[in-house]
Amino acid sequence: MAAFIPCEIGAGEVLMREGEADQAMVIVVDGEVSVHIGEHRLELTRCGRGELVGDMALFGVIDRRSATIISCKKSTVLLLDAQGLQFLKMKRSPVVRVLEEAALHTVARRLRETNRLIASVAIGGEAPKAPPDSLWGRTLSMFRKGPSVEPPSALEALNACPAFRHQPSGQLERLAQSVEVYSVAEGERITIEGEQGDDAFILAHGLVDVYHSTLRDTVERIARLRDGALFGAASMVDDKPRAATCIAAEPSWLAALPGEMLIHRDEVDPAEAAVLRRSMFNALSDQLRMANSHVEYLQGRLNGHTLDPRFS
Numbered sequence: 335m336a337a338f339i340p341c342e343i344g345a346g347e348v349l350m351r352e353g354e355a356d357q358a359m360v361i362v363v364d365g366e367v368s369v370h371i372g373e374h375r376l377e378l379t380r381c382g383r384g385e386l387v388g389d390m391a392l393f394g395v396i397d398r399r400s401a402t403i404i405s406c407k408k409s410t411v412l413l414l415d416a417q418g419l420q421f422l423k424m425k426r427s428p429v430v431r432v433l434e435e436a437a438l439h440t441v442a443r444r445l446r447e448t449n450r451l452i453a454s455v456a457i458g459g460e461a462p463k464a465p466p467d468s469l470w471g472r473t474l475s476m477f478r479k480g481p482s483v484e485p486p487s488a489l490e491a492l493n494a495c496p497a498f499r500h501q502p503s504g505q506l507e508r509l510a511q512s513v514e515v516y517s518v519a520e521g522e523r524i525t526i527e528g529e530q531g532d533d534a535f536i537l538a539h540g541l542v543d544v545y546h547s548t549l550r551d552t553v554e555r556i557a558r559l560r561d562g563a564l565f566g567a568a569s570m571v572d573d574k575p576r577a578a579t580c581i582a583a584e585p586s587w588l589a590a591l592p593g594e595m596l597i598h599r600d601e602v603d604p605a606e607a608a609v610l611r612r613s614m615f616n617a618l619s620d621q622l623r624m625a626n627s628h629v630e631y632l633q634g635r636l637n638g639h640t641l642d643p644r645f646s
Contacts, residue, residue, distance in 0.1 A: 337418035337429075343405045350388055350403040358415040359388035359437075365409020370402045372630045379447055380406065387411075389437035392419060393612070394619045400626065434611050441618045442571040448625040449546050449556070449577050455632045458552030461545065462521065462581055481517055481585040483539055488513035491538040491589035497564045497617040501609045509606055514590045524580040524588065525566055531576055532593025534566040534614070540586020545579045556628050557621070558583070564617035570596050571614060 341360070343349065349360065349367060362385050369378045369387070378401070381387050387403055392414065414433075422430050488510040492498045498506060515538065518524060525531060527547055537559050544557040544565065556578065559565060568577050570593050596610055 337421045337427075338412040338414050339418070341411050341413050343409050343411065345405055345407045347405045348402065349405060349411070350391075350399050350401070352399050352402045354399045356399070356415075357391050358413055359386055359392040360411040360413050361386055363410040363412055365411075366406040367409060367411075368404050368406050370404065371400070371626045372633075374633075375402060376630060376633055378451065378626065378629065379444065386433075386437055386440045389433075389440055390619045390622070392416065393434060393437045394616055400619075400623050431608070431611075434608070434615070438571050438611055438615050438618070441615060441622055442568045445568055445618055445622045445625060446574070446577050448622060448629060451629055452546055452554060452556060452625065452632065453548045455629070455636065456546075456548045456550075456552075456554035458548040458550060458554040461553045461579075462543075481539055481587050483587070485515055485517070485587055486538045486589075488515055488589055491515060491536045491587075494538065494562045495536045495564050495613075495617075496562055497613040497620070498609075501613065502605075505606050505609045509591075509595070509609065512592060512595055514592075516588060516590070518582045518586050518588055520582055520584050522582045524582060525569075525576045525578065527577065527579045528575050530569075531566070532570050532573055534564060534570040534591040534593070534617075535580075536589040536591070537561060537563045537565070538587040538589050540588075541583040542586060543581050543583045545581065546577070547579075553579070557624055564613070565621070567614045567617045567621075569593070571618070 338361075340363075343365075350356075352371060362381055362383055364383055366380055366382045367387055368380045370376060371378060388399075391399060419430070486494070489507060491513065492506050492510055518540075524535060524542065527545070539561055542559040542563070542565065543555055544559060545553040546556050547553050559580075565580055566576070569575065570591070573593070596607070596614065
């Protein structure tokens with residue numbers, strides 16, 4: 335408790351403002367707060383007792399708030415800023431790991447919630463056709479053109495991924511020993527929404543499209559991933575079915591991070607587990623920001639606003 339600052343806030347107060355630069359998070363002890371994005375403050379979700387808010391700014395690598403947080407009613411919160419977190423780290427407090435894991439699961443849950451919001455408002459379109467599941471189709475796929483570049487090493491894939499930047503090189507080298515690099519053909523399904531799977535993937539080279547089903551029996555393309563992107567992390571974190579379908583848009587190289595690297599942390603060196611937690615958190619935070627932007631775009635389209643060229 336020496337690291338936390340108790341705060342009482344009234345109804346309608348702004349705790350955090352989108353675009354502001356600060357590093358602090360709060361735990362809601364009592365009451366409720368709402369999360370908003372965009373100029374028109376579109377409400378994404380509400381958070382109640384025991385939930386973390388603002389964790390992306392404290393544990394991630396962003397330097398600006400990605401949402402506005404407003405108290406829905408009189409509430410009590412515990413505030414933890416960068417100085418308080420550093421105090422806990424200096425004391426080697428196990429609370430740091432507990433908070434990191436809580437933040438990781440929080441951002442994975444919010445990403446799934448935002449994807450469901452996308453599904454409820456998107457019109458979508460037809461899903462890309464899967465390669466023929468026949469003997470002839472499988473035979474043809476064996477002769478498809480592969481990636482035009484030489485396969486990268488597992489360590490090169492980790493170093494090229496922004497989520498793993500600023501991590502100690504020695505720990506990345508040890509993590510690389512558990513990473514497998516392989517190629518996928520254009521049109522190949524890497525993950526399928528609703529199916530079980532706990533591996534995460536780094537797109538070492540190529541192009542991958544991410545699709546989410548809508549309530550209209552169509553699919554919405556919610557992202558196009560390029561070199562260095564990390565995806566599939568939500569299922570690695572919470573061991574729940576895949577939140578989206580990821581399809582190779584061209585021949586690509588992938589680096590697969592096995593799920594047990596994070597789930598069975600007792601078998602992993604604590605320092606390596608901490609690196610993996612921070613990297614997964616950075617990746618999920620990026621995906622959540624993209625998903626929030628897509629929700630804002632879809633809402634703008636419904637309201638007749640100008641289309642954002644990023645999503646055209």
